[in-house]
Amino acid sequence: MTTLTQSGPPMVSGRKKLILVAGVVVLLVVAGMLVLRQVPSTVSAPLFVLVVILEVIIAPLPGGPIGYLGAARFGFWNAWPLLYAGNLVGTTIAFALARRFGAPLFEEHVAPKTRARYDRLLDGNLALLWAVYALPIAPVDVLSVLAGLSRMSAVRFLVVAYTGFLLRTALAAYLGSALADFAGVSTAMSVIGIVFMIGLIAWLWKREGQPQGGGTRSTP
Numbered sequence: 001m002t003t004l005t006q007s008g009p010p011m012v013s014g015r016k017k018l019i020l021v022a023g024v025v026v027l028l029v030v031a032g033m034l035v036l037r038q039v040p041s042t043v044s045a046p047l048f049v050l051v052v053i054l055e056v057i058i059a060p061l062p063g064g065p066i067g068y069l070g071a072a073r074f075g076f077w078n079a080w081p082l083l084y085a086g087n088l089v090g091t092t093i094a095f096a097l098a099r100r101f102g103a104p105l106f107e108e109h110v111a112p113k114t115r116a117r118y119d120r121l122l123d124g125n126l127a128l129l130w131a132v133y134a135l136p137i138a139p140v141d142v143l144s145v146l147a148g149l150s151r152m153s154a155v156r157f158l159v160v161a162y163t164g165f166l167l168r169t170a171l172a173a174y175l176g177s178a179l180a181d182f183a184g185v186s187t188a189m190s191v192i193g194i195v196f197m198i199g200l201i202a203w204l205w206k207r208e209g210q211p212q213g214g215g216t217r218s219t220p
Contacts, residue, residue, distance in 0.1 A: 045074065049086040056090025056141050057097070064136060064172065071176025079177065083169040091144045091161050098148025122150045126160060133164025136171060 048070045055066050071079040121129055121143070133140050140161075147157045 041074065041078070045078070045082055048074070049082050049089075052083060052086025053090040053093070056087055056144070057094050058141075064139075067169065067172035068176035068179070071173040072180035074177075075180070076173045076177040080170055080173040083173055084165055087165045087169060088162060091141075091165070092158065094141065094144045095148040095154065095157060095161075098145045099154070102149065119146065119150070122147055122152055126156070130160050130164045133161050134167040136168060140168075 051066060052070070067079075067083050070083060073079070074082065121132065132138055132143065144157075144161065
């Protein structure tokens with residue numbers, strides 16, 4: 001006869017830690033963007049690009065609102081090229097790291113269902129893959145990592161990603177700047193930050209609630 005025992009730390013404790021981390025990240029991002037309003041764009045713009053690059057490389061972190069925050073801060077025409085550059089550099093690095101170091105570096109952070117869904121996309125129509133990068137219909141940072149783990153050629157992937165990001169970053173820059181024009185920069189950034197925090201906590205809560213590989217084991 002065999003029994004199943006649960007391994008790993010208590011789920012509730014893990015959720016509390018992740019929620020705390022999420023709150024700290026959001027507060028730092030929002031506070032940082034508000035502070036950047038007071039410094040010249042020659043300093044704040046490169047810092048914003050760096051934040052975007054890091055967000056893309058840390059693939060599990062939902063990063064859409066970071067782009068909206070930057071657009072609210074810098075305006076459409078300034079934010080668009082910054083967002084585009086940050087996403088291009090971050091995506092290239094994430095793809096290269098995944099291809100160089102393989103699954104152990106990233107796989108533990110990707111839910112099995114997410115990987116299965118994106119694997120089907122990578123094996124499917126290139127036009128559909130381009131649409132996912134061009135339109136904000138699904139997170140693409142994890143997809144960039146999984147592309148690096150797949151057999152897709154680097155040239156094909158980067159052409160799809162680079163051209164798709166032109167539209168995706170333009171839409172993000174437009175939405176963030178439009179909200180700032182409507183409600184004011186400070187209000188827009190506060191609203192986006194709150195939405196980011198709620199969404200990130202919900203995402204982390206759902207992620208922690210999913211069964212993890214090796215979560216159960218048989219004992220005699």
